Amino acid sequence: MRFVVLGAGAIGSVLGARLARAGHDVHLVGRRAHVDAIHAHGLRVRTPDGEDVVRLDAVTTIADLAARPIWSEVDAVVLCVKSQDTAGALRELARHAEPELPVLCAQNGVANEDTALRMFANVYGVLVACPTAYLEPGVVHAYSAPVTGVLDIGRYPHGRDAFAAQVSRVLSGAGYGSEVYADITAYKYGKLVTNLGNAVEALCGPNARGGNLDRLAMDEARTVLFSAGIHAEFAPVSPLVQVRPVGGERRPGGSSWQSLYRRTGGIETDYLNGEIVRLGRLHGVPTPVNAALQRAADRLAVSGGEPGSVSELELLRAVVDARAPGPGPRAAD
Structure with missing residues (x-):
């Protein structure tokens, strides 16, 4: 699958690295210093078992990304920004992506999905239980092993569907525990x-x-x-x-x-x-x-x-x- 991870902090960067290692096409959108470090040295993912360096695409804005992936071929955007940045990120995303593009809200709080639903028709909540850290550019820590964490998913506001089941299987294949919840x-x-x-x-x-x-x-x-x-x-x-x-x-x-x-x-x-x-x-x-x-x-x-x-x-x-x-x-x- 092809993913855009919007918000390459701790959760987003580790998730992007895990998906890329599992063979998926991943594009990160993050802060300038973090993106520059990824370009220079790769994304360094430190775990209890050692360090992995992952090379993957990273940009600082969705506008920079627009010239790279063909949006019609993007399967989902994973929203990992903090909740205070959600509305602005989604407004920018809506300028480039069609409203049918699935948006996965891998965030804490309960306001993000409703905000996304104003601009996108297919919104999914993701329940995040992933002990990670991002303290310096280009380096993230994942503290759970051998499973990186749990990312449960369900359609917002409720329901299971085939796409949620597909994403859950992808997450499981990338090293996460993942269930599909109807509510x-x-x-x-x-x-x-x-x-x-x-x-x-x-x-x-x-x-x-x-x-x-x-x-x-x-x-x-x-x-x-x-x-x-x-x-x-x-x-x-x-x-x-x-x-x-x-x-x-x-x-x-x-x-x-x-x-x-x-x-x-x-x-x-x-x-x-x-x-x-x-x-x-x-x-x-x-x-x-x-x-x-x-x-x-x-x-x-x-x-x-x-x-x-x-x-x-x-x-x-x-x-x-x-x-x-x-x-x-x-x-x-």
Whole structure:
């Protein structure tokens, strides 16, 4: 198959390399420094078992790509940009590709598929469970072996079809675990709940993951989803994903932590914790925990602060203060 991977970060670059090694035609679209390094030295994929250098096509914009593949021969675009960049990426893609081109949203959050559906008729959600890292141009790390991760797929908003089954087989052949779900949206809401801790990890460091802030954010989210009538399905932790050190080093942090580390100036929190805040406002459910995490993560991203530089205790105190009820009405004189 011929794929365009739009967003060559950690997930997109590793996926592109795995598909290319499996014999598929892959074109990456990524940031300038990353693309230049791929041109000069190939894409270096480091795993627990060693390093592989993969030569594949990479460009910085879809406009640059337009002169290379014949769009009628592209089987699918895999969207791997962060959610805050989805709308712009899709608008640019729509200038070159026909609306029938399948778009696979291999992203966290639940807003991307709906955005894609405004411009493309065949949209697929991809549930991502792939421990990877991209910290320097031209180099990506994949921390699970022998299976790179899990990429489950389903047609958006619901349903199974032959194309989803075909892509699932291709992903399995490229070293991923992959199932086809009829209700991929429910599974992506479940993943959204678990991704709320991304902000905690980015702000307070990996040791804070799974702690009090993480649990409070998830409890708040479950209340919001119940009030909104949204069913969240939690995919079981796959035994296929076996996280191991790469070069003797553990994965430093997840995708939000990596955004702060690379000082990209943005972070995906508005579409993770911010999605819970949005739903809470729509359905009259207070969300002080997720709102505090959203604001703190955005401030740290804009200021270029170090990941893990915020005190977990101070942030927890701020959350507790925000959850406390305000003063009652004054008695009449």
